[in-house]
Amino acid sequence: MDRIGETTLEIDLSALEHNYKFLTSRIAPGTKFMAVVKAMAYGSEVVAIAKKLEELEVDYLAVAYVKEGVLLRDAGITTPILVLHPQPVHFKELIDRCLEPSLYSPKVLLQFLDVAQRQQQQDYPVHIKFNTGLNRLGFWENDVDFVIGTLKGRTELRIKGVLSHLAASEDENEREFSLNQINTFTKICLDLKEKLGYLPMRHVLNTSGILNYPEAQFEMVRSGIGLYGYGNHPDFDKKMKPVATLKTVISQRHKIEPGESVGYNRAYTSDGYRITATLPIGHADGIGRQYGNGKALVYVKGTPAPIIGNVCMDMIMIDVSGIDCKEGDEVIIFGAGHSAEDFAHSAQSISYEILTAIAPRVTRVIKW
Numbered sequence: 046m047d048r049i050g051e052t053t054l055e056i057d058l059s060a061l062e063h064n065y066k067f068l069t070s071r072i073a074p075g076t077k078f079m080a081v082v083k084a085m086a087y088g089s090e091v092v093a094i095a096k097k098l099e100e101l102e103v104d105y106l107a108v109a110y111v112k113e114g115v116l117l118r119d120a121g122i123t124t125p126i127l128v129l130h131p132q133p134v135h136f137k138e139l140i141d142r143c144l145e146p147s148l149y150s151p152k153v154l155l156q157f158l159d160v161a162q163r164q165q166q167q168d169y170p171v172h173i174k175f176n177t178g179l180n181r182l183g184f185w186e187n188d189v190d191f192v193i194g195t196l197k198g199r200t201e202l203r204i205k206g207v208l209s210h211l212a213a214s215e216d217e218n219e220r221e222f223s224l225n226q227i228n229t230f231t232k233i234c235l236d237l238k239e240k241l242g243y244l245p246m247r248h249v250l251n252t253s254g255i256l257n258y259p260e261a262q263f264e265m266v267r268s269g270i271g272l273y274g275y276g277n278h279p280d281f282d283k284k285m286k287p288v289a290t291l292k293t294v295i296s297q298r299h300k301i302e303p304g305e306s307v308g309y310n311r312a313y314t315s316d317g318y319r320i321t322a323t324l325p326i327g328h329a330d331g332i333g334r335q336y337g338n339g340k341a342l343v344y345v346k347g348t349p350a351p352i353i354g355n356v357c358m359d360m361i362m363i364d365v366s367g368i369d370c371k372e373g374d375e376v377i378i379f380g381a382g383h384s385a386e387d388f389a390h391s392a393q394s395i396s397y398e399i400l401t402a403i404a405p406r407v408t409r410v411i412k413w
Protein backbone atom coordinates (compact mmCIF):
# COMPACT_ATOMS: atom_id res chain seq x y z
CA MET A 46 0.00 0.00 0.00
CA ASP A 47 1.43 3.37 -0.95
CA ARG A 48 0.19 6.24 1.14
CA ILE A 49 1.04 9.48 -0.54
CA GLY A 50 0.50 12.91 0.87
CA GLU A 51 1.95 12.78 4.36
CA THR A 52 5.05 11.86 6.29
CA THR A 53 5.30 8.10 6.64
CA LEU A 54 7.74 5.60 8.02
CA GLU A 55 7.57 2.62 5.74
CA ILE A 56 8.46 -0.67 7.43
CA ASP A 57 9.62 -3.35 5.02
CA LEU A 58 9.20 -6.74 6.66
CA SER A 59 10.89 -8.55 3.77
CA ALA A 60 14.01 -6.48 4.55
CA LEU A 61 13.70 -7.66 8.17
CA GLU A 62 13.55 -11.26 6.96
CA HIS A 63 16.60 -10.68 4.76
CA ASN A 64 18.59 -9.24 7.67
CA TYR A 65 17.48 -11.99 10.02
CA LYS A 66 18.62 -14.63 7.54
CA PHE A 67 21.92 -12.82 6.95
CA LEU A 68 22.61 -12.62 10.70
CA THR A 69 21.57 -16.19 11.45
CA SER A 70 23.81 -17.35 8.57
CA ARG A 71 26.72 -15.89 10.56
CA ILE A 72 26.06 -17.94 13.69
CA ALA A 73 26.61 -21.62 14.34
CA PRO A 74 23.61 -23.92 13.97
CA GLY A 75 22.08 -24.44 17.39
CA THR A 76 23.12 -21.00 18.65
CA LYS A 77 20.00 -19.21 19.75
CA PHE A 78 19.06 -15.81 18.39
CA MET A 79 17.60 -13.07 20.55
CA ALA A 80 16.04 -10.24 18.56
CA VAL A 81 16.27 -6.92 20.38
CA VAL A 82 13.01 -5.02 19.84
CA LYS A 83 13.37 -2.35 22.51
CA ALA A 84 12.36 1.26 21.80
CA MET A 85 9.47 0.16 19.55
CA ALA A 86 11.79 -2.07 17.52
CA TYR A 87 14.34 0.68 17.04
CA GLY A 88 11.67 3.22 16.25
CA SER A 89 9.85 1.14 13.65
CA GLU A 90 6.66 -0.73 14.60
CA VAL A 91 7.22 -3.23 17.36
CA VAL A 92 4.13 -5.43 17.03
CA ALA A 93 4.55 -6.01 13.28
CA ILE A 94 8.28 -6.63 13.76
CA ALA A 95 7.75 -9.05 16.65
CA LYS A 96 5.04 -10.93 14.77
CA LYS A 97 7.28 -11.29 11.73
CA LEU A 98 10.16 -12.49 13.93
CA GLU A 99 7.87 -14.99 15.62
CA GLU A 100 6.86 -16.23 12.17
CA LEU A 101 10.59 -16.62 11.42
CA GLU A 102 10.81 -18.70 14.62
CA VAL A 103 13.16 -16.42 16.49
CA ASP A 104 14.21 -17.95 19.84
CA TYR A 105 13.95 -14.88 22.03
CA LEU A 106 12.95 -11.25 22.06
CA ALA A 107 14.49 -8.54 24.23
CA VAL A 108 13.11 -5.21 25.37
CA ALA A 109 14.55 -2.59 27.72
CA TYR A 110 11.61 -2.01 30.06
CA VAL A 111 8.72 -4.01 31.45
CA LYS A 112 6.06 -1.89 29.73
CA GLU A 113 7.59 -2.78 26.37
CA GLY A 114 7.26 -6.46 27.20
CA VAL A 115 3.69 -6.02 28.41
CA LEU A 116 2.78 -4.36 25.10
CA LEU A 117 4.09 -7.42 23.24
CA ARG A 118 2.22 -9.86 25.49
CA ASP A 119 -0.97 -7.82 24.99
CA ALA A 120 -0.42 -8.19 21.23
CA GLY A 121 -0.34 -11.97 21.59
CA ILE A 122 3.42 -12.54 21.39
CA THR A 123 4.32 -15.80 23.19
CA THR A 124 8.08 -16.01 22.46
CA PRO A 125 10.28 -15.72 25.58
CA ILE A 126 11.07 -12.06 26.29
CA LEU A 127 14.09 -10.81 28.20
CA VAL A 128 13.75 -7.42 29.90
CA LEU A 129 17.20 -5.87 29.84
CA HIS A 130 16.65 -3.08 32.34
CA PRO A 131 13.60 -3.79 34.47
CA GLN A 132 12.70 -1.48 37.30
CA PRO A 133 11.76 -3.10 40.63
CA VAL A 134 8.42 -1.24 40.79
CA HIS A 135 7.34 -3.41 37.84
CA PHE A 136 8.61 -6.80 39.07
CA LYS A 137 5.14 -8.12 39.92
CA GLU A 138 3.83 -7.18 36.50
CA LEU A 139 6.91 -8.72 34.90
CA ILE A 140 6.12 -12.04 36.58
CA ASP A 141 2.40 -11.79 35.75
CA ARG A 142 3.27 -11.41 32.05
CA CYS A 143 5.93 -14.16 31.95
CA LEU A 144 8.78 -11.82 31.13
CA GLU A 145 12.35 -12.74 32.10
CA PRO A 146 14.38 -10.15 33.98
CA SER A 147 18.03 -9.31 33.58
CA LEU A 148 19.17 -8.92 37.21
CA TYR A 149 22.18 -6.70 37.47
CA SER A 150 22.95 -5.80 41.09
CA PRO A 151 22.73 -7.29 44.58
CA LYS A 152 19.86 -4.95 45.45
CA VAL A 153 17.86 -5.82 42.35
CA LEU A 154 18.44 -9.56 42.83
CA LEU A 155 17.19 -9.37 46.43
CA GLN A 156 14.18 -7.28 45.41
CA PHE A 157 13.27 -9.72 42.65
CA LEU A 158 13.70 -12.71 44.95
CA ASP A 159 11.37 -11.05 47.42
CA VAL A 160 8.67 -10.44 44.80
CA ALA A 161 9.06 -13.97 43.40
CA GLN A 162 8.59 -15.37 46.90
CA ARG A 163 5.46 -13.28 47.52
CA GLN A 164 4.13 -14.41 44.14
CA GLN A 165 4.87 -18.01 45.16
CA GLN A 166 7.09 -18.69 42.17
CA GLN A 167 9.13 -21.83 41.65
CA ASP A 168 12.11 -21.87 39.25
CA TYR A 169 11.23 -18.49 37.76
CA PRO A 170 13.69 -17.93 34.87
CA VAL A 171 16.12 -15.04 35.35
CA HIS A 172 19.26 -13.85 33.59
CA ILE A 173 22.21 -12.57 35.61
CA LYS A 174 24.07 -9.69 34.05
CA PHE A 175 27.76 -9.12 34.68
CA ASN A 176 29.72 -5.96 34.02
CA THR A 177 32.91 -6.78 32.13
CA GLY A 178 34.02 -3.27 31.23
CA LEU A 179 31.09 -1.24 29.91
CA ASN A 180 30.54 0.01 33.46
CA ARG A 181 26.86 0.58 32.90
CA LEU A 182 24.85 -2.25 34.48
CA GLY A 183 25.93 -5.54 35.98
CA PHE A 184 27.32 -7.53 38.88
CA TRP A 185 31.07 -7.51 39.30
CA GLU A 186 33.17 -10.55 38.53
CA ASN A 187 33.62 -11.24 42.24
CA ASP A 188 29.87 -11.09 42.92
CA VAL A 189 29.45 -14.71 41.74
CA ASP A 190 29.63 -15.93 45.34
CA PHE A 191 27.01 -13.39 46.39
CA VAL A 192 24.64 -14.56 43.66
CA ILE A 193 25.20 -18.24 44.48
CA GLY A 194 24.94 -17.59 48.23
CA THR A 195 21.72 -15.64 47.84
CA LEU A 196 20.03 -18.34 45.79
CA LYS A 197 21.35 -21.28 47.80
CA GLY A 198 18.48 -23.32 49.21
CA ARG A 199 15.98 -21.04 47.48
CA THR A 200 13.65 -22.54 44.90
CA GLU A 201 11.89 -19.40 43.65
CA LEU A 202 14.43 -18.56 40.94
CA ARG A 203 16.38 -20.45 38.32
CA ILE A 204 19.33 -18.86 36.54
CA LYS A 205 18.41 -19.47 32.93
CA GLY A 206 20.90 -17.08 31.38
CA VAL A 207 24.06 -15.18 32.10
CA LEU A 208 25.00 -12.17 30.06
CA SER A 209 27.34 -9.27 29.59
CA HIS A 210 27.49 -6.47 27.04
CA LEU A 211 30.42 -5.31 24.90
CA ALA A 212 31.46 -1.67 25.01
CA ALA A 213 33.00 -1.28 21.55
CA SER A 214 32.28 -4.36 19.45
CA GLU A 215 32.09 -2.27 16.25
CA ASP A 216 35.53 -0.72 16.78
CA GLU A 217 38.52 -2.65 15.38
CA ASN A 218 40.85 -0.41 17.39
CA GLU A 219 39.29 -1.74 20.55
CA ARG A 220 39.67 -5.42 19.62
CA GLU A 221 41.93 -6.10 22.59
CA PHE A 222 39.44 -4.51 24.99
CA SER A 223 36.57 -6.54 23.53
CA LEU A 224 38.56 -9.80 23.68
CA ASN A 225 39.35 -8.96 27.28
CA GLN A 226 35.65 -8.51 28.03
CA ILE A 227 34.87 -11.83 26.35
CA ASN A 228 37.65 -13.51 28.31
CA THR A 229 36.37 -12.13 31.62
CA PHE A 230 32.85 -13.23 30.71
CA THR A 231 34.09 -16.75 29.92
CA LYS A 232 35.79 -16.95 33.32
CA ILE A 233 32.70 -15.70 35.16
CA CYS A 234 30.54 -18.30 33.40
CA LEU A 235 32.96 -21.11 34.31
CA ASP A 236 32.99 -20.02 37.94
CA LEU A 237 29.21 -19.79 37.94
CA LYS A 238 28.85 -23.20 36.32
CA GLU A 239 31.07 -24.86 38.91
CA LYS A 240 29.24 -23.32 41.84
CA LEU A 241 25.78 -23.74 40.35
CA GLY A 242 26.23 -27.28 39.06
CA TYR A 243 24.96 -26.42 35.58
CA LEU A 244 25.71 -23.99 32.80
CA PRO A 245 23.09 -21.31 32.10
CA MET A 246 22.63 -19.99 28.59
CA ARG A 247 25.48 -17.53 27.95
CA HIS A 248 25.01 -14.45 25.77
CA VAL A 249 27.35 -11.53 25.21
CA LEU A 250 27.33 -10.53 21.52
CA ASN A 251 25.32 -7.68 20.02
CA THR A 252 25.12 -7.12 16.24
CA SER A 253 28.72 -5.97 15.78
CA GLY A 254 29.81 -8.70 18.18
CA ILE A 255 28.15 -11.31 15.94
CA LEU A 256 29.93 -9.86 12.92
CA ASN A 257 33.35 -9.31 14.51
CA TYR A 258 33.69 -11.95 17.24
CA PRO A 259 32.09 -15.14 15.86
CA GLU A 260 34.11 -17.22 18.33
CA ALA A 261 32.12 -15.76 21.25
CA GLN A 262 28.61 -16.78 20.26
CA PHE A 263 28.17 -19.11 23.24
CA GLU A 264 24.57 -20.37 23.49
CA MET A 265 22.82 -17.22 22.28
CA VAL A 266 23.47 -13.89 20.57
CA ARG A 267 21.49 -10.64 20.81
CA SER A 268 20.94 -8.50 17.78
CA GLY A 269 19.13 -5.23 17.37
CA ILE A 270 20.52 -2.77 14.83
CA GLY A 271 21.47 -5.49 12.33
CA LEU A 272 17.89 -6.67 12.09
CA TYR A 273 16.89 -3.17 11.06
CA GLY A 274 19.54 -3.12 8.33
CA TYR A 275 22.59 -1.43 9.81
CA GLY A 276 25.87 -3.18 10.59
CA ASN A 277 28.03 -0.35 11.92
CA HIS A 278 30.40 -0.89 8.99
CA PRO A 279 30.00 -0.15 5.26
CA ASP A 280 30.92 -3.75 4.31
CA PHE A 281 28.14 -5.17 6.49
CA ASP A 282 25.69 -2.42 5.54
CA LYS A 283 26.00 -3.59 1.94
CA LYS A 284 24.74 -7.02 2.92
CA MET A 285 21.73 -5.73 4.82
CA LYS A 286 18.59 -3.87 3.87
CA PRO A 287 17.13 -0.91 5.76
CA VAL A 288 13.77 -1.87 7.23
CA ALA A 289 12.56 1.69 7.82
CA THR A 290 12.24 4.34 5.13
CA LEU A 291 11.19 7.82 6.21
CA LYS A 292 9.34 9.65 3.45
CA THR A 293 7.52 12.90 3.21
CA VAL A 294 6.10 15.23 0.56
CA ILE A 295 6.60 18.77 -0.66
CA SER A 296 3.89 20.99 0.87
CA GLN A 297 4.91 24.22 -0.85
CA ARG A 298 7.64 25.69 -3.05
CA HIS A 299 9.01 29.21 -2.74
CA LYS A 300 11.10 31.40 -4.99
CA ILE A 301 13.66 33.18 -2.85
CA GLU A 302 15.36 36.38 -3.96
CA PRO A 303 18.99 37.16 -3.17
CA GLY A 304 19.35 38.39 0.41
CA GLU A 305 16.01 36.97 1.59
CA SER A 306 15.98 34.78 4.67
CA VAL A 307 14.21 31.48 5.29
CA GLY A 308 12.76 30.24 8.55
CA TYR A 309 13.00 31.09 12.23
CA ASN A 310 15.67 33.48 13.41
CA ARG A 311 16.47 34.13 9.74
CA ALA A 312 19.13 31.43 10.13
CA TYR A 313 19.42 30.99 6.36
CA THR A 314 20.06 33.94 4.10
CA SER A 315 20.07 33.40 0.37
CA ASP A 316 23.10 34.40 -1.66
CA GLY A 317 21.17 34.21 -4.92
CA TYR A 318 17.93 33.14 -6.58
CA ARG A 319 16.81 29.93 -4.89
CA ILE A 320 13.87 27.55 -4.93
CA THR A 321 12.97 26.11 -1.54
CA ALA A 322 10.52 23.41 -0.59
CA THR A 323 8.73 23.14 2.73
CA LEU A 324 8.18 19.62 4.11
CA PRO A 325 5.71 18.47 6.80
CA ILE A 326 8.29 17.01 9.19
CA GLY A 327 10.18 18.70 12.00
CA HIS A 328 11.89 18.23 15.32
CA ALA A 329 8.65 16.98 16.88
CA ASP A 330 8.78 14.15 14.35
CA GLY A 331 12.35 13.28 15.27
CA ILE A 332 14.44 15.43 12.97
CA GLY A 333 16.48 17.29 15.57
CA ARG A 334 17.72 20.85 15.17
CA GLN A 335 21.26 19.55 14.64
CA TYR A 336 20.20 18.43 11.15
CA GLY A 337 19.37 21.95 10.00
CA ASN A 338 21.48 24.73 8.58
CA GLY A 339 22.98 22.76 5.74
CA LYS A 340 24.02 19.68 7.69
CA ALA A 341 21.73 16.91 6.45
CA LEU A 342 20.66 15.99 2.95
CA VAL A 343 17.30 14.59 1.90
CA TYR A 344 16.45 13.18 -1.53
CA VAL A 345 14.07 14.58 -4.10
CA LYS A 346 13.83 12.28 -7.14
CA GLY A 347 17.16 10.80 -6.13
CA THR A 348 18.87 14.21 -6.00
CA PRO A 349 20.30 15.39 -2.67
CA ALA A 350 18.83 18.59 -1.24
CA PRO A 351 20.15 20.22 1.96
CA ILE A 352 17.95 21.19 4.91
CA ILE A 353 18.36 24.96 5.13
CA GLY A 354 17.80 27.21 8.11
CA ASN A 355 16.56 26.04 11.46
CA VAL A 356 14.50 22.87 11.79
CA CYS A 357 11.01 23.89 12.98
CA MET A 358 8.73 21.80 15.17
CA ASP A 359 6.56 20.59 12.29
CA MET A 360 8.47 21.59 9.18
CA ILE A 361 11.81 21.75 7.47
CA MET A 362 12.80 23.77 4.44
CA ILE A 363 15.11 22.35 1.82
CA ASP A 364 16.91 23.88 -1.14
CA VAL A 365 15.58 22.34 -4.34
CA SER A 366 17.15 24.84 -6.77
CA GLY A 367 17.83 23.00 -10.02
CA ILE A 368 15.70 19.98 -9.06
CA ASP A 369 12.67 19.37 -11.23
CA CYS A 370 9.99 18.95 -8.56
CA LYS A 371 6.55 20.16 -7.65
CA GLU A 372 4.21 20.39 -4.68
CA GLY A 373 3.04 16.89 -3.67
CA ASP A 374 6.24 15.17 -4.82
CA GLU A 375 7.80 12.56 -2.58
CA VAL A 376 10.96 13.28 -0.56
CA ILE A 377 13.06 10.55 1.05
CA ILE A 378 14.65 11.52 4.35
CA PHE A 379 16.44 8.18 4.81
CA GLY A 380 15.94 4.49 4.20
CA ALA A 381 16.35 2.13 1.28
CA GLY A 382 19.11 3.57 -0.91
CA HIS A 383 19.75 6.49 1.46
CA SER A 384 21.24 5.12 4.64
CA ALA A 385 20.01 6.41 8.00
CA GLU A 386 23.61 6.02 9.12
CA ASP A 387 24.73 8.61 6.55
CA PHE A 388 21.88 10.92 7.47
CA ALA A 389 22.77 10.62 11.16
CA HIS A 390 26.47 11.01 10.47
CA SER A 391 25.87 14.41 8.86
CA ALA A 392 25.04 15.72 12.33
CA GLN A 393 27.51 13.65 14.38
CA SER A 394 24.85 11.12 15.32
CA ILE A 395 24.45 7.39 14.68
CA SER A 396 21.80 5.19 13.06
CA TYR A 397 20.55 4.04 16.49
CA GLU A 398 19.65 7.57 17.52
CA ILE A 399 17.89 8.76 14.38
CA LEU A 400 15.92 5.50 13.99
CA THR A 401 14.63 5.57 17.55
CA ALA A 402 13.88 9.30 17.37
CA ILE A 403 11.03 9.02 14.86
CA ALA A 404 7.98 10.17 16.79
CA PRO A 405 4.76 8.17 17.24
CA ARG A 406 2.81 10.78 15.26
CA VAL A 407 4.60 9.71 12.07
CA THR A 408 2.31 7.23 10.31
CA ARG A 409 3.79 3.74 10.11
CA VAL A 410 3.03 1.87 6.91
CA ILE A 411 3.80 -1.83 7.07
CA LYS A 412 4.91 -3.59 3.89
CA TRP A 413 4.34 -7.30 4.51
Ligand SMILES: *Cc1c(COP(=O)(O)O)cnc(C)c1O
Pocket residue numbers: 081083129210250251252253267268269270271
Ligand atom coordinates in the same frame (compact mmCIF):
# COMPACT_ATOMS: atom_id res chain seq x y z
C1 LIG B 1 20.46 -2.67 22.81
C2 LIG B 1 21.23 -3.86 23.29
C3 LIG B 1 21.61 -4.87 22.39
C4 LIG B 1 21.46 -4.75 20.90
O1 LIG B 1 22.59 -4.08 20.38
P1 LIG B 1 22.76 -3.85 18.80
O2 LIG B 1 24.05 -3.14 18.70
O3 LIG B 1 21.61 -3.01 18.38
O4 LIG B 1 22.74 -5.19 18.17
C5 LIG B 1 22.17 -6.02 22.92
N1 LIG B 1 22.37 -6.15 24.26
C6 LIG B 1 22.05 -5.18 25.14
C7 LIG B 1 22.33 -5.39 26.57
C8 LIG B 1 21.48 -4.00 24.68
O5 LIG B 1 21.19 -3.03 25.56
